[in-house]
Amino acid sequence: MGIVSPGFQGKPRSAAVTLPPGQYLTEDFPVLSAGPTPRIQLDQWEFVITTEAGVKHRWSWAELLELPSETPTVDLHCVTKWSKLGTTWRGVALDSLFEQVDTAADFALAHSYGGYTTNLPLEDLLDGQAWLVYEYEGEELGAEHGGPVRLLVPHLYLWKSAKWVNGIQLLVQDEPGFWESAGYHDYGDPWREQRYQGD
Amino acid sequence: MARAAVPGRLTGRLAWRTARLVEAREETPTARTLVLDVSGWPGHLPGQHVDVRLTAEDGYSTQRSYSIASAAQGDRIELTVQRVPAGEVSPYLVEGLSPGYPVELRGPVGGWFVWRTTDTAPVLLVAGGSGIVPLMAMVRARRAAGSRVPFRLIYSARTKNDVFYAEELRKRVRDDAGLDVAYVFTREEHGRRINVNDISTAGWPADFQPDCFVCGPTGFVETVADILVALGNEPRRVKTERFGPTGA
Numbered sequence: 001m002g003i004v005s006p007g008f009q010g011k012p013r014s015a016a017v018t019l020p021p022g023q024y025l026t027e028d029f030p031v032l033s034a035g036p037t038p039r040i041q042l043d044q045w046e047f048v049i050t051t052e053a054g055v056k057h058r059w060s061w062a063e064l065l066e067l068p069s070e071t072p073t074v075d076l077h078c079v080t081k082w083s084k085l086g087t088t089w090r091g092v093a094l095d096s097l098f099e100q101v102d103t104a105a106d107f108a109l110a111h112s113y114g115g116y117t118t119n120l121p122l123e124d125l126l127d128g129q130a131w132l133v134y135e136y137e138g139e140e141l142g143a144e145h146g147g148p149v150r151l152l153v154p155h156l157y158l159w160k161s162a163k164w165v166n167g168i169q170l171l172v173q174d175e176p177g178f179w180e181s182a183g184y185h186d187y188g189d190p191w192r193e194q195r196y197q198g199d
Numbered sequence: 200m201a202r203a204a205v206p207g208r209l210t211g212r213l214a215w216r217t218a219r220l221v222e223a224r225e226e227t228p229t230a231r232t233l234v235l236d237v238s239g240w241p242g243h244l245p246g247q248h249v250d251v252r253l254t255a256e257d258g259y260s261t262q263r264s265y266s267i268a269s270a271a272q273g274d275r276i277e278l279t280v281q282r283v284p285a286g287e288v289s290p291y292l293v294e295g296l297s298p299g300y301p302v303e304l305r306g307p308v309g310g311w312f313v314w315r316t317t318d319t320a321p322v323l324l325v326a327g328g329s330g331i332v333p334l335m336a337m338v339r340a341r342r343a344a345g346s347r348v349p350f351r352l353i354y355s356a357r358t359k360n361d362v363f364y365a366e367e368l369r370k371r372v373r374d375d376a377g378l379d380v381a382y383v384f385t386r387e388e389h390g391r392r393i394n395v396n397d398i399s400t401a402g403w404p405a406d407f408q409p410d411c412f413v414c415g416p417t418g419f420v421e422t423v424a425d426i427l428v429a430l431g432n433e434p435r436r437v438k439t440e441r442f443g444p445t446g447a
Contacts, residue, residue, distance in 0.1 A: 002254035003217055005302050007295045010255050011287045022252070022262040024287065031417045031441050034311050036424035036434045081250075081262050114434060144421055182310035195250075196308065198212035 019083050020190035026082040029145065034178065037143050038114040038164050045148055047132065048167040049097060052105045059097065064132065064149070067092045072131060074154035076161075077190035089141075089152055091133030094125045094168075105170035109177060110151055113164040118177035119186060120153065120160055122170065129155060132165065157188040157195070213305045215252065216240070220298050221275070226363040229282040230329065231293050232268060234275060237304065242271040245336035246313035246412065246440075249278070249306035253288055263288045266333035266414075266440075267307065270340040279363055281329040312412065312440045316344035320410045320436075323402045324352040325423050327393070327415020331356075331363050333440060334414055338368075342375050349377045353401045355393045355419065357386040393419070398426045405431030414440040 011024075019025060042061045049057045059067075073088045108122045124130065130153040134141050141147035146163025153160045159179050180186050185194040193199060218235040225231050247267055254260040269277035282293040296302065314322060314337040324334040331354055341350060356362050362382070372380050381401035383393045403409040411432060413423045420441045427437045 001258045002215070002252055002260050002303050003301050004256055005253050005291070005296065006300055008253045008255050008291050010253070010259050010261055013257075013259060022250075022260075024261055024263075031421075033439060033441065035439055036428045036437050037421060038434070080264050144417065178311075183308065196213050 017085070020077055021193045022195075023077055023081055023083040023190065026084055028082075029084060029087075030078065030080070030082055031144050032078060032080055032159070033144075033163065034116070035114060038112075039143060040113050040148055040164060042148055046166065047097075047149065049101055050167065050169045051101060051103045052170050052172050053103075055102075057097070057101055061148070064092060064134070067096045070131065072152070072154070074152070076154060076158050078158040079184065079188070079190075079195050083190075088137055089131065089133040090135035090138075091131040091149075091152065093128060094130045094132065095128065097132070098126060101170075103170045105172055107171040107174045109169045109171055109175055110160075110162040110165055111167040111169060112162045113166050116162055116164070116178050118160050118162050119175055119180055120156065121174075121187070124153060124156065125168070129153065155189070157185075157190050159184065160188050213308070215303045215305045217301050218276075218304050220296050220300050220302075222298060223296070226279055227361055229293065230279060230363060232277050232279045232363075233292060233296065234277050235302070235304075237274055237276055240274045240276060241307070243267055243276070243307035244310075244313040244315060245270060245340040246333045247307035247309045247336075248333070249276070249304045250308060251278075251288070251292075252303040252305075253291065254303070261287060264308070266336070268332045268335050268339075270336060270343045272343075279329065279332045279335075312414075312438050314340065314410070314412065316340060316346050318410060319348060321349045321403050321407050322351070323409045323411045323427075324350065325393075325398070325402075325411070325413045325415075326352065326354045327419030327423070328356060328361070329363065330413075330415030330419070330440070330442070332414075334412060335364055337412065338371060338375075338378065341378070342371065347377055349403075350375075350379070351402060352378070352380045353383065353393070353397060354380060355383040355385060355415070358384055358390075359387070393423060395426050395430070398423065399430060402427075402430075408433075408436065411437045412440075413437065415442075417441045 045061045047059045076084045133152045151162045151165045218237040221234045265278045268279045280292040283289045
């Protein structure tokens with residue numbers, strides 16, 4: 001147990017909701033971005049998976065919409081401490097995109113318009129754990145939340161769900177992304193409170 | 200935005216440290232600065248933040264992140280906390296924490312939204328409300344280092360009475376060569392929101408290639424960052440830190 005701050009009570013305890021350690025519940029949807037919000041034209045949007053052999057697989061906006069969509073309802077956990085439960089999205093499971101990709105890589109580096117990157121093990125993007133999403137709660141995904149398309153990997157802290165995503169680079173060796181280079185954890189499991197390097 | 204240029208990744212775990220309140224200064228009726236003594240504090244860069252953990256007597260604990268307001272100075276750090284209506288942590292930090300009381304914290308955290316005293320580009324700071332806190336740390340670090348890097352601060356607040364560090368900012372402008380401060384008041388008579396004219400008049404021409412730091416509520420930061428890019432600033436030179444909810 002931590003050191004008690006006298007007189008601190010906190011919010012009323014509720015047994016109904018179990019959150020990852022150090023998280024609190026919010027009904028809002030805060031925004032965390034390191035720079036200006038990129039504005040992307042749909043007719044210029046594309047998503048590229050680049051294998052470790054340099055083979056590129058490309059999807060245009062129209063091609064993305066042709067793939068079967070899913071509507072996952074998931075909990076979000078941001079490293080800045082807020083959690084938001086029961087959010088519903090629409091998008092394409094990364095499994096659908098990877099069907100045509102031949103790779104032996106273990107790691108992925110997601111790239112975004114604006115230059116953001118984040119690294120994840122490839123296996124965390126597969127088996128129904130990750131999506132490219134373009135709708136949030138039935139509405140087109142707003143630019144401040146990563147639209148037109150963001151990555152959604154809800155079992156990891158939200159910085160792994162790269163906004164404005166435009167590609168995945170497959171790597172044989174792990175390579176730190178933007179926040180990971182600045183001291184944040186390479187994996188980022190909220191249930192193990194992996195916020196920073198060394199956690 | 201390129202890969203954050205941070206020398207060396209953190210090694211080892213960021214440990215929780217016990218901080219004790221030394222004194223508190225009222226900034227506005229709803230915000231105060233906490234002067235904390237943190238034994239063994241490793242120092243920090245202006246713009247970085249700390250995670251604060253509060254624990255209640257029954258063992259319940261919760262965490263929040265707060266920007267550091269002070270320049271690095273031994274074992275002392277200062278946080279300025281704005282009371283959030285119906286908040287869980289900020290009312291305690293603004294009204295409940297007394298001198299000598301402990302809180303736990305770990306940090307410093309964040310290697311992107313920072314200004315280094317070795318940086319030489321002109322700097323534009325744009326603050327919305329309590330977004331002034333990490334930017335004030337930059338103003339203070341500039342003075343502490345005797346830096347002559349030209350700084351311009353544009354500070355948007357609701358009214359004159361909502362300005363943090365008002366007296367100190369007056370002194371800084373008087374004594375610190377190369378520091379300019381402009382205010383935008385949103386709720387005074389003829390009050391208005393920050394606009395392109397404020398940024399182009401009180402900021403730097405884009406071809407000076409200033410390093411821009413924007414901190415405030417989400418809507419404010421979105422507006423200012425969009426204006427800066429529209430005025431020709433490279434997006435990678437516009438660093439942002441947002442807080443608070445959005446309408447989404």
